[in-house]
Amino acid sequence: MKIKVFLGVAMCKTIRFLAKLLGRGSSLPGQITLKFFPDILKYIELPDKVIAVTGSNGKTSTLEMIAHVLKEAGLKVAYNKEGSNQIEGVTTFLLCDCTLSGKVKSDIVIMESDERFARHTFKHFKPKQLFITNLYRDQLTRNGHPEWVYDVIGECIDDSMELILNADDPLVSKFGKDRANVRYFGAQRLPMDSEENTSVYHDGKYCPCCKAPMEYDYYHYNHIGSYRCTNCSHKRNDTAWTITDASLEEGYIVVNGKYKIELSFSSIYHCYNTLAAFAAADIAGVDGEVAAKALSGYDLSSGRIVKFNLGKREGTLLVSKHENSISYDQSIKVAAEDKRPVSVMVIVDAISRKYQTYETSWLWDIDFENLKSDNIKEVVLAGKYHEDLKQRFSFTDIEESKIRNFESIPEAVDYLRQGEGYIYVITCFSDKHKFCELAE
Amino acid sequence: MKINVLYLYYDIMNLYGENGNIRIMERMLQRAGNEVEISRKTIADKEIDFESYDFIYCGAGTENSRDVCLCHLKGFSESLKKAYEKGTVMLFTGNSYEMLGKEIRIGEDRVLEGLGLFDFTVFEQRRNRYTGDVTMKCTLLDGDFIGYINKCSEVQGISNHLFEIESVVGTVKDTKEGIHEKNFFGTQVIGPITAKNPLFTELLLKLITEGK
Numbered sequence: 001m002k003i004k005v006f007l008g009v010a011m012c013k014t015i016r017f018l019a020k021l022l023g024r025g026s027s028l029p030g031q032i033t034l035k036f037f038p039d040i041l042k043y044i045e046l047p048d049k050v051i052a053v054t055g056s057n058g059k060t061s062t063l064e065m066i067a068h069v070l071k072e073a074g075l076k077v078a079y080n081k082e083g084s085n086q087i088e089g090v091t092t093f094l095l096c097d098c099t100l101s102g103k104v105k106s107d108i109v110i111m112e113s114d115e116r117f118a119r120h121t122f123k124h125f126k127p128k129q130l131f132i133t134n135l136y137r138d139q140l141t142r143n144g145h146p147e148w149v150y151d152v153i154g155e156c157i158d159d160s161m162e163l164i165l166n167a168d169d170p171l172v173s174k175f176g177k178d179r180a181n182v183r184y185f186g187a188q189r190l191p192m193d194s195e196e197n198t199s200v201y202h203d204g205k206y207c208p209c210c211k212a213p214m215e216y217d218y219y220h221y222n223h224i225g226s227y228r229c230t231n232c233s234h235k236r237n238d239t240a241w242t243i244t245d246a247s248l249e250e251g252y253i254v255v256n257g258k259y260k261i262e263l264s265f266s267s268i269y270h271c272y273n274t275l276a277a278f279a280a281a282d283i284a285g286v287d288g289e290v291a292a293k294a295l296s297g298y299d300l301s302s303g304r305i306v307k308f309n310l311g312k313r314e315g316t317l318l319v320s321k322h323e324n325s326i327s328y329d330q331s332i333k334v335a336a337e338d339k340r341p342v343s344v345m346v347i348v349d350a351i352s353r354k355y356q357t358y359e360t361s362w363l364w365d366i367d368f369e370n371l372k373s374d375n376i377k378e379v380v381l382a383g384k385y386h387e388d389l390k391q392r393f394s395f396t397d398i399e400e401s402k403i404r405n406f407e408s409i410p411e412a413v414d415y416l417r418q419g420e421g422y423i424y425v426i427t428c429f430s431d432k433h434k435f436c437e438l439a440e
Numbered sequence: 441m442k443i444n445v446l447y448l449y450y451d452i453m454n455l456y457g458e459n460g461n462i463r464i465m466e467r468m469l470q471r472a473g474n475e476v477e478i479s480r481k482t483i484a485d486k487e488i489d490f491e492s493y494d495f496i497y498c499g500a501g502t503e504n505s506r507d508v509c510l511c512h513l514k515g516f517s518e519s520l521k522k523a524y525e526k527g528t529v530m531l532f533t534g535n536s537y538e539m540l541g542k543e544i545r546i547g548e549d550r551v552l553e554g555l556g557l558f559d560f561t562v563f564e565q566r567r568n569r570y571t572g573d574v575t576m577k578c579t580l581l582d583g584d585f586i587g588y589i590n591k592c593s594e595v596q597g598i599s600n601h602l603f604e605i606e607s608v609v610g611t612v613k614d615t616k617e618g619i620h621e622k623n624f625f626g627t628q629v630i631g632p633i634t635a636k637n638p639l640f641t642e643l644l645l646k647l648i649t650e651g652k
Binding site: 147395 | 503609
């Protein structure tokens with residue numbers, strides 16, 4: 001066994017070294033090592049603290065923030081910092097952090113796991129805590145639908161793991177139903193909440209456990225809020241880590257009534273990711289004051305928010321996810337709530353950079369209606385799917401004269417250069433660079 | 441003229457942009473000079489008179505949602521059958537049309553009785569999903585039909601398929617797809633199919649207004 005571990009670790013490290021020289025990604029070393037030693041993860045010695053994060057949105061951002069806090073607190077952290085979140089990437093970063101006898105050197109291991117593949121990644125070892133951030137309509141081309149993803153995540157969960165669940169997401173919190181080893185994080189009623197769900201669809205209207213109608217006291221956004229089933233016992237649970245106050249205008253959250261954290265970027269998403277990072281730091285034994293200080297004003301390096309100039313105009317690119325309507329809804333909200341006069345550009349050019357699809361159904365689930373706002377002076381639609389966007393926008397009440405569409409992204413950008421006011425660009429990772437290389 | 445539209449299970453059979461279909465149909469019917477009234481009905485409704493509509497649409501849902509709808513729809517079996525017999529135009533997309541066959545076999549040990557409007561059987565395994573962009577042909581259309589399939593079942597025992605699948609980008613294995621009987625159109629394709637297929641939308645419009 002020791003030989004096997006030695007060979008596996010040595011192999012992974014060597015390939016990693018060579019792969020880096022060749023500029024190859026972080027999953028290849030793990031992939032090759034797993035070919036020779038498929039159960040290698042069973043034999044490595046993990047530290048006491050192993051925390052994993054999965055869910056539809058926010059995995060990478062949350063993980064980056066957890067890593068930042070833990071490092072600030074003086075801990076040595078191993079994590080999949082390059083975002084390779086399937087078993088190959090996890091194998092790479094774990095083995096590369098090992099001694100040749102197979103002992104992980106860091107004090108703590110944190111990792112994000114692709115929600116569909118958690119069952120493979122956690123076959124040979126289990127994290128102590130598994131955070132589940134949210135389950136949305138996301139990349140249905142790969143993910144079937146949220147209830148299907150719920151089922152496949154369920155395959156990796158056993159009684160030994162403590163689940164840390166988003167209490168405000170009714171499907172996520174179903175994992176905690178009739179379970180002892182679980183704690184929750186969430187937001188209590190906040191000033192910006194609403195009592196009505198105004199989204200295009202409402203995935204919390206019916207109970208995920210029994211499909212009876214649910215009642216909501218309030219919504220933070222979409223179907224995320226405080227709910228209870230009218231038939232079974234499913235409801236929003238009490239939270240161990242709570243956003244007790246927040247202001248997106250002033251850009252802060254207050255956790256558990258006493259830790260104020262300044263947000264580098266005001267979106268409700270970022271509030272949840274920050275809260276999850278705070279909870280993870282708490283579990284890792286980091287003092288609340290230290291965690292709040294480290295998280296305060298922390299600027300994500302993963303490039304989800306990019307500031308740019310276009311001639312004399314300034315703007316922000318909000319990286320959203322194609323095939324994920326809630327992520328678009330959030331970006332739209334940011335643009336609609338800006339008090340300045342703004343132009344909004346939406347780019348859909350390549351739907352995915354990882355697989356081939358031409359699927360645009362998700363455009364109809366996005367609340368583009370919200371862009372009908374006095375501050376929004378103009379909407380520019382661009383990319384290969386500009387006609388699909390235009391068709392979808394024709395069903396909003398936004399005046400036709402405010403909407404321009406271009407197949408060519410450079411032409412759309414040139415057009416925007418001429419105008420005035422702040423610009424928000426809403427697009428996906430797969431199309432982000434096409435804009436960024438044209439902006440300053 | 442006035443066209444009565446039923447948007448069935450609008451709030452639960454709406455997996456992926458299905459709302460687009462009803463929005464497109466409403467606009468196109470209005471543009472053709474009709475007054476359109478849309479009734480939205482769902483599993484909480486106790487009274488639905490299927491015969492009173494000129495067009496009935498139901499979209500795709502999760503497997504669990506479809507099971508609940510099937511249970512509800514059984515209470516309206518006779519009314520739905522009469523509407524079908526008299527030639528009401530119906531469009532059921534995704535797994536919603538699976539409710540209207542003989543039975544749905546789920547895995548090895550569960551069987552749900554269908555409405556029995558058609559003679560097919562659904563075999564569902566809920567484990568592997570078949571997804572993909574499809575290009576299909578239909579004898580009723582003078583051009584291709586495009587769409588997106590996302591399912592975990594196979595339907596057997598259909599004699600009048602609606603489509604022949606010409607190409608797939610993804611994991612869908614079928615060569616024939618959907619069902620067409622009288623004015624009933626069923627397809628596993630999900631999402632806003634009327635937005636993507638104007639020829640098909642025109643066909644529906646023609647049948648709806650002629651039927652009136």
